[in-house]
Amino acid sequence: MRQSLENVRAHVEQSVKGDIPTLRLRSGVELPLLGLGTWGFGGREARDPSNDDTRDIRAIQRALEHGITHIDTAEAYAGGYAEELIGKALVGIPRERLVIGSKVHDAHLAYHSILGAAQASIDRLGCEYLDLYMLHGPSAQVGLAESFSALNELHSRGRIKSVGLSNFPLEKVREAEALSLAPLDFVQLHYNLSVREIVETGLLEYCQKAQIAVVAWRPLEKGKFSPEQVAFLKPLTDKYGCTVSQLAIAWLLRQEGVATIFQTRNEDHLRENLSALNIQIEDGDYCALRDQFPGTLSRSYSRPLS
Ligand SMILES: NC(=O)c1ccc[n+]([C@@H]2O[C@H](COP(=O)([O-])OP(=O)(O)OC[C@H]3O[C@@H](n4cnc5c(N)ncnc54)[C@H](OP(=O)(O)O)[C@@H]3O)[C@@H](O)[C@H]2O)c1
Numbered sequence: 001m002r003q004s005l006e007n008v009r010a011h012v013e014q015s016v017k018g019d020i021p022t023l024r025l026r027s028g029v030e031l032p033l034l035g036l037g038t039w040g041f042g043g044r045e046a047r048d049p050s051n052d053d054t055r056d057i058r059a060i061q062r063a064l065e066h067g068i069t070h071i072d073t074a075e076a077y078a079g080g081y082a083e084e085l086i087g088k089a090l091v092g093i094p095r096e097r098l099v100i101g102s103k104v105h106d107a108h109l110a111y112h113s114i115l116g117a118a119q120a121s122i123d124r125l126g127c128e129y130l131d132l133y134m135l136h137g138p139s140a141q142v143g144l145a146e147s148f149s150a151l152n153e154l155h156s157r158g159r160i161k162s163v164g165l166s167n168f169p170l171e172k173v174r175e176a177e178a179l180s181l182a183p184l185d186f187v188q189l190h191y192n193l194s195v196r197e198i199v200e201t202g203l204l205e206y207c208q209k210a211q212i213a214v215v216a217w218r219p220l221e222k223g224k225f226s227p228e229q230v231a232f233l234k235p236l237t238d239k240y241g242c243t244v245s246q247l248a249i250a251w252l253l254r255q256e257g258v259a260t261i262f263q264t265r266n267e268d269h270l271r272e273n274l275s276a277l278n279i280q281i282e283d284g285d286y287c288a289l290r291d292q293f294p295g296t297l298s299r300s301y302s303r304p305l306s
Pocket of ligand 1 (some may be wrong): 036037038039040072073136166167188189216217218219220221222223245246261262263264265266268269270272273303
């Protein structure tokens with residue numbers, strides 16, 4: 001493991017932070033267009049003692065070796081254990097080269113709970129501050145004003161650099177903008193070729209106009225596009241000489257203000273997904289994917305916005 005860590009350090013030292021193009025958020029944080037998701041690392045809702053932790057740590061280190069610097073996680077992932085694994089993977093990596101994002105669980109949105117949750121995430125990650133911090137989803141119990149009083153404090157104390165939301169509907173995004181002392185920088189949402197809720201609700205267009213970055217989660221629909229959808233993509237994957245996953249990522253990144261995070265433990269998939277950055281989808285093809293892709297869902301099946 002020691003040799004492997006030195007290897008990672010050497011690669012990260014060499015890689016210029018700009019290897020992956022970035023979106024410059026209004027806070028000044030440079031958000032890479034592609035980042036690594038960590039849902040399932042270390043377990044699902046709770047830590048899984050039978051999980052192969054070495055495999056997950058290695059997956060994070062390999063992503064760093066390939067130029068990924070944005071790591072997405074949440075206190076809810078494996079009950080906080082995913083953050084611990086990331087902390088282990090990042091030992092010795094210059095902090096300023098990383099863009100670490102985490103989320104506070106919907107059940108912890110009261111003022112003191114957020115302050116405690118943020119510190120616990122920072123401690124587990126061993127990272128001193130979070131580049132990106134977001135509310136994981138709305139709470140029926142706690143109003144946004146209370147949550148933002150904590151986020152504003154964390155931001156003013158330098159514990160979080162950029163403030164965002166995840167899985168909030170348009171009216172709540174507007175409310176949050178008014179409550180946040182720092183610019184509301186980003187919203188993390190379920191968005192891909194198949195799931196179009198944020199288009200239907202106008203949230204995507206609103207964010208693009210307001211210069212709020214959209215970070216699309218589950219860009220590959222977990223690698224499970226339907227046979228009909230894959231058949232629709234075939235002429236385009238042939239034309240661009242790419243895979244379905246690459247086309248799915250390139251389609252997202254073709255859109256103004258959109259970045260994305262995918263999850264993989266597989267090095268071939270990692271390379272494949274990163275190569276999506278080289279695909280320039282022509283206007284007509286982009287529109288065909290936008291307007292004619294079969295079987296699209298107008299609501300997220302996983303975290304619908306209302
Ligand atoms: N804010 C939220 O509420 C929320 C919700 C869900 C997810 N997220 C974040 O978004 C991240 C990504 O979403 P996700 O993990 O649900 O889904 P995803 O990235 O769309 O799909 C991940 C799955 O696709 C496979 N895969 C990756 N690259 C592939 C390729 N090139 N070809 C074929 N299969 C490939 C991976 O397995 P292999 O290991 O075999 O590659 C993995 O099983 C999460 O990890 C998490 O950080 C946020």
